[in-house]
Amino acid sequence: MNPTVDWLRAPAAAVDLESREAAISRQGELTKPPGSLGRLEDIAIQLAALQGRERPALEQVQIVVFAGDHGVAAAGVSAFPQAVTAQMIANMASGGAAISVLARQIGAGIELVNLGTVAPVAAHPLIRDAVIAAGTANLAEAPAMSVAQLAQALAEGAAAVERARAAGAELFIAGEMGIGNTTAATALTCALLGLPAADLVGPGTGLDRSGIERKRVLIDQALALHRDAFADLSVAPIKALAHLGGFEVAAMAGAYVACAQQGLPMLVDGFISTAAALVASRLCPGAVDWMLLAHMSAEPGHRAMVEAIGLRPLLDLGMRLGEGSGAAAAVPLLRLACALHAQMATFAEAGVAAKAS
Structure with missing residues (x-):
């Protein structure tokens, strides 16, 4: 492995088992039948273990949207032109995108990290200029990224986590924007799971049947072209990411590993984000413990x-927008779980008879 990505070798932080047990004990004392709040109870217990406190809270949520263009977009794998990536970054910065609205509604901080687009992106206080190149190479013809570019993208993800922690974040959400990135995410997942494109390929931004078939052919072409690069399972995740991923996918993978290493709970979004989470789980197996x-x-x-x-x-x-939108939509549910866990009375406090033993 290249020395510039050696930081990925550090293990994930350990979860706090004492806080987990304390949270389980508290759940057993609240004025309800055991288990009657279902997964809301599980969420509170998991967050207690991750935050190291019996009563977890999610007042400070940080959303970081990583953006980058993909060379494979030139092959017609998206229903939208590539210029949309830069246009959507500007839309997010001005508050008009779905993730912008959701961030306001849940009171989350939001940062946009531009890793490299074909069209220029104007400066804005919410946009971090972290350009690696004007998009990746076409993964169906060549490796999407060089080793140096991959290392830079991974490091940008880790740096975003550092900024989030410094701002007091209690939960990290990674979002993405990049025309063509469902193709990259599908190819990457096929490589890691050993599946043909036909098993995973979908419409992305809204392709019709012929568009989906074109996408499938390109992904299978890419898998055949790069197969030898990730045949060695010991380096497969990092090699597959370099050859088939995107700048924003790599940055999210780096962010997820960094969250686990630094003990910051993360809420994973949809298709693209989960592809990055899959990579992170292979690079740092303990990372999954820190994911919801x-x-x-x-x-x-x-x-x-x-x-x-x-x-x-x-x-x-039924969501498939990306941007971190599904994760932002789930934040109120997590907050409800925390509020119920912290604010419900115990049987003793309420003077209610507990279940007979």
């Missing part, structure tokens, strides 16, 4: 990713 999965994407291949990581989605709303 926001929702089940409408993209056909998402279920295979979810099953491979072993996470269970909180919501299933």
Whole structure:
């Protein structure tokens, strides 16, 4: 492994088992039948273990949207032109995108990290200029990224986590923007799971049947071209990411590893984000302990990713927008779980008779 990515070798932080047990004990004392709040109880207990306190809280949520263009977009794998990536970054900065609205509604901080677009992006206080190149290479013809570019993208993800922690974040959400990135995420997942493109490929931004077939052919072409690069399982995740990923996918993977190493709970979004989470789980197996999965994407291949990581989605709303939107939509549910856990009275406090032993 290249020395510039050696930081990925550090293990994930340990979860706080004492806080977990304290939270389990508290749940058993609250004025309700045991288990009657279902997964809301599980969420509170998991967050207690991750935050190291019996009563977790999610007042400070940080959303970081990583953006970058993809060379494969030139092959017609998206229903939208590539210029949309830069245009959507500007839309997010001005507050008009879905993730912008959701961030306001949940009171989350938001940062936009531009890793490299074909069209220029104007300066804005919310946009961090972290340009690596004007998009990746076409993964169906060459490696998407050089080793140096991959290292830079991973490091930008880790740096975003550092900024989030410094700002007091209690939960980290990574979002993405990049025309063509469902193709990169699908190819990457196929490589890691050993599946053909037909098992995972979907409409992305809204491709018709012929567009989906064109996308499938390109992904299978890319898998055949790069197969030898990630045949060695010991380096497969990092090699597959370099050859088939995107700047924003790599940055999210780096962010997820950094969250786990630094002990910051993360809420994973949909298809693209879960592909990055799959990479992170292979690079840092303990990272999964620090993840919650926001929702089940409408993209056909998402279920295979979810099953491979072993996470269970909180919501299933038929969403497939990306940007971190599904994760932001799940934040109120997490906050309700924390509020119920912290604010419900115990049987003793309420003077209510507990269940007979």
